[in-house]
Amino acid sequence: MTLGGGARVLLADDDEDIRDLVAFKLGQAGYAVQAVDDGMSAWEAFQADLPRMVVLDVMMPGLSGIDVLRKIRGSGAPEVPVLLLSSRSQDADIDLGFAIGATDYVIKPFSPRELLHRVNGLLARTR
Amino acid sequence: MRPQSLDIAIATTGWLCLGMMLLIVLLRVRRLLRARRQVALMAPYRRDLLVVGAGEDHDGAGARRLARTHGPAAGEVMGSAVEMLGKVRGTPADELIHLLTIRGEVSEAARRLSSLLAVRRARAAHVLGLCQQDPAVPQLIHALGDSTVEVRAAAAHALGLIGNPVAAPPLLRAVGATDAGIPACVAAEALLAMGTGVAGALLDGLADPQPRTRDVAAHVSGVGAFTRCRPQLRALLRDDADLTVRQTCAAALGAVGGAEDAEVLGRHTRQGVPLSLRRVCVAALGDLGDPEALPALAMLLHDPDPWLAELAAAALLQIDPGAGSTLSDMAGTEATDPRRGRPVASALLVAGLRGAVTE
Numbered sequence: 001m002t003l004g005g006g007a008r009v010l011l012a013d014d015d016e017d018i019r020d021l022v023a024f025k026l027g028q029a030g031y032a033v034q035a036v037d038d039g040m041s042a043w044e045a046f047q048a049d050l051p052r053m054v055v056l057d058v059m060m061p062g063l064s065g066i067d068v069l070r071k072i073r074g075s076g077a078p079e080v081p082v083l084l085l086s087s088r089s090q091d092a093d094i095d096l097g098f099a100i101g102a103t104d105y106v107i108k109p110f111s112p113r114e115l116l117h118r119v120n121g122l123l124a125r126t127r
Numbered sequence: 128m129r130p131q132s133l134d135i136a137i138a139t140t141g142w143l144c145l146g147m148m149l150l151i152v153l154l155r156v157r158r159l160l161r162a163r164r165q166v167a168l169m170a171p172y173r174r175d176l177l178v179v180g181a182g183e184d185h186d187g188a189g190a191r192r193l194a195r196t197h198g199p200a201a202g203e204v205m206g207s208a209v210e211m212l213g214k215v216r217g218t219p220a221d222e223l224i225h226l227l228t229i230r231g232e233v234s235e236a237a238r239r240l241s242s243l244l245a246v247r248r249a250r251a252a253h254v255l256g257l258c259q260q261d262p263a264v265p266q267l268i269h270a271l272g273d274s275t276v277e278v279r280a281a282a283a284h285a286l287g288l289i290g291n292p293v294a295a296p297p298l299l300r301a302v303g304a305t306d307a308g309i310p311a312c313v314a315a316e317a318l319l320a321m322g323t324g325v326a327g328a329l330l331d332g333l334a335d336p337q338p339r340t341r342d343v344a345a346h347v348s349g350v351g352a353f354t355r356c357r358p359q360l361r362a363l364l365r366d367d368a369d370l371t372v373r374q375t376c377a378a379a380l381g382a383v384g385g386a387e388d389a390e391v392l393g394r395h396t397r398q399g400v401p402l403s404l405r406r407v408c409v410a411a412l413g414d415l416g417d418p419e420a421l422p423a424l425a426m427l428l429h430d431p432d433p434w435l436a437e438l439a440a441a442a443l444l445q446i447d448p449g450a451g452s453t454l455s456d457m458a459g460t461e462a463t464d465p466r467r468g469r470p471v472a473s474a475l476l477v478a479g480l481r482g483a484v485t486e
Contacts, residue, residue, distance in 0.1 A: 017180070017211055020173075025181040111217035112181045 004030030007123055008049070011035045012042035012068065013057035013085065018108070022055060022085075025112040026119060039063025043071055050077060053123055055115075058086035058097070066100060073101035081122040085110065168203040172196060176204070179226070180211045182219040190226055205232050212257045224258045233258050240266050245275040252278060256285025264291050271301040271309065279309045287317025292324030299328055299344060303337025311343050318347045326353050333359040338369035345372060349379025357384065361391055374407040381411025389417035396427060396435075406435050413442025421446060428457070433470045440474030 009031045013019045016037070023033040034051065036042050039060045046054065046068075054072065056065035063071075069082050081103040086093065089107045097105045104118050169176075178189035196204045205227065212223040227233055232254060239251035240263075252270055255263040267289070270282035279301065286294040295318055301307075302314045318325050325347070332344030333356060341363065348356035357380070364376040377395060380388045392415065395408040409427060412420040420442070427439035443450045457471050 015214070017207075017214055020177055021180050021211075021215070024177045025183070028181065028183055109214050109216045109220070112215060112219060113217060 004032075004120075004123075006030060006032050007052040008032045008034065009053045009055060009119065010042060010045055010051040011055045012037070012039060012060065012065065013055075014038055014060045015057065018057070018085070021112060022115065025116055029116055029120070031119070039065065039068045042068050046072060046077075046080075047075075051080060052126075053119060054080055054082045055119070056082060056084055058084055058088055058093070066096065069097070069100050069102060079126070081126055083115075083118060083122065085115075165203050168200045169207055172200065172204050172207075176207055176211060179222050180215055180219050182215075182217065182222075184222065190222055193226055194229055201230075205230055208232075209254055209257060227254070227258055233260060236260075237263055237266065240270060245273075245278055248273065248275070248278045249281040252281035252285045256281075256288035259289050261289055261291055264289060264294055268294055268297045271297055272304070272307060274307075276309070279307070280313045283309045283313045283317045287313075287320035290321050292321045292328070295321055295325040295328035296331060299332040299335065299340050300337075302343045303335060303340035308339060311339060311346075314343050315347050315350070318343070319351050323351075323353075325351075326355050329353055329356055330359060333363060338367075338372050341367065341369070341372045342375050345375040345379050349375075349382035352383050354383055354385070357388070360384075361388070364391065364395065370401055370404060373404055377404065377407045377411045378414075381414035384411075384415050386417070388415060389419040393420055393423045396423060402432060402435070406432075406438055409435055409438040409442055413438075413445035416446050418446055421450075428471060437470035437474045440471045441478060444474065444478045 004026065007030075009026055011019060011022055011026070011033050013022070013035075014037050019035045019037060023035045026033045034045055036045055037060075039056075040063050042054070042056065042060075043063060045051075054068075056068055058065040065084055065086070069084065072080065072082060082101065083104040083106060084097045084102045085106050085108060086097070087108040088094075094105050103122055106115055106118060172193055175184075175189035175192045178184045179193065184190055193204055193208065208223050208226055209232070212220055212227070215223070224233075236251040236254035236258075237260070239247045240255070242248050242251065248270065252267060255267060264286065267282045267286050271279055271286075273279050273282065283298055283301070286298060298309075298314055298317060301309050302311060318329075329344045329348050332340050333348070335341055335344070344356075345360060345363065347353070348360060360376045360379050360383075364373050364380065367373045367376070377392060380392060384392070389412065392408045392412050396405050396412070400408075409424065412424060424439045424443050424446070428436050428443075430436045430439065440454055443454065454471050454475055
């Protein structure tokens with residue numbers, strides 16, 4: 001059995017390269033990735049079928065990653081790990097992400113290998 | 128009856144509008160067709176690029192296929208590789224840099240840095256930065272004096288990506304160049320990316336005759352936690368002729384200040400100091416987090432300037448989150464004045480939204 005074990009990961013990023021890259025990396029590790037390109041689609045996908053984990057870009061058109069995270073944490077759904085992926089690297093941005101309920105925060109440009117390790121770690125802790 | 132000249136003017140305007148609309152449509156169609164062509168050219172190589180970008184090209188087959196591209200597809204593949212390079216780091220970035228190097232993109236970028244077209248020069252600087260070409264640092268430093276701001280900014284950004292602190296002094300000088308400067312935020316980010324090796328350049332920058340240079344040096348000193356710059360920051364806060372520089376120094380001391388800086392900043396919150404500087408100093412006291420500032424901040428809750436009073440309340444909460452209950456009592460008795468608002472209540476509201484109040 002592969003590392004991801006088919007666990008469903010919801011991924012939202014409006015950058016096609018990042019979306020394809022993360023989906024490919026996590027897919028190779030055995031995760032079932034559902035990729036969407038905006039915040040509203042992410043929120044709808046989250047409501048339709050609860051994922052094991054969510055990877056959210058912070059800056060997206062319409063609903064931002066922060067907005068989606070706020071909705072997820074306010075939804076009463078179980079504590080699904082949410083990893084924020086953002087090019088915003090100031091302490092204030094990172095503090096805001098964690099204050100709203102992010103489980104982890106990865107700054108772009110990122111190492112795909114490190115991202116995979118973090119996803120593995122977060123899911124291992126919530127199993 | 129309308130004069131004939133009016134009819135001609137209306138008809139001409141109508142044709143012009145029609146022409147403009149047609150031009151817009153044509154340009155959009157052209158852009159769409161070009162985008163489709165790019166996708167079609169790239170399609171056979173997209174998976175290889177993802178394999179390399181994701182660090183999954185264990186046998187190097189993906190990189191070899193990308194390196195063998197030729198004809199119109201080669202340009203698309205290399206362009207996409209540059210795009211991807213800006214989004215990843217680690218081994219995938221190294222492999223993409225290797226790909227671009229063996230395909231001659233890096234040496235081509237070094238040549239294009241002296242192209243007649245500004246867009247090519249800016250793009251070349253971008254590629255050299257992404258590929259972390261240390262040998263190109265002298266050329267990029269030269270490009271900081273380019274006639275086009277976009278090229279100067281791209282060169283500054285590239286120098287930050289390369290991270291060689293030898294570029295810090297010319298970068299700081301370029302910030303303040305009259306009529307040929309570079310955006311302060313780009314310079315600041317680049318300097319921060321160069322790491323601790325820029326400390327000496329920052330000290331020189333704080334003594335530069337150009338206020339923009341002093342301002343950027345002060346900002347970087349604070350954000351980058353350059354404690355060596357504290358004495359200069361204190362001196363500029365006290366004496367600089369430029370108010371913006373004084374404000375930036377205050378904010379920097381809030382980030383990087385030591386035990387004596389609660390008193391230094393507190394001194395600049397008094398009446399008689401320019402209001403904008405007082406406000407920055409109050410916020411900086413909150414960032415500094417020294418309990419010694421609490422009595423002065425408590426006094427400022429009653430300041431005639433409501434914004435300053437609100438900043439004082441926010442700073443109190445930052446230093447002592449337990450002060451929330453006392454401030455809540457105070458907010459309860461705060462008079463509602465339409466001109467002044469309710470500064471303490473506002474600070475509590477904002478702190479509550481940030482989850483910072485612990486009652």
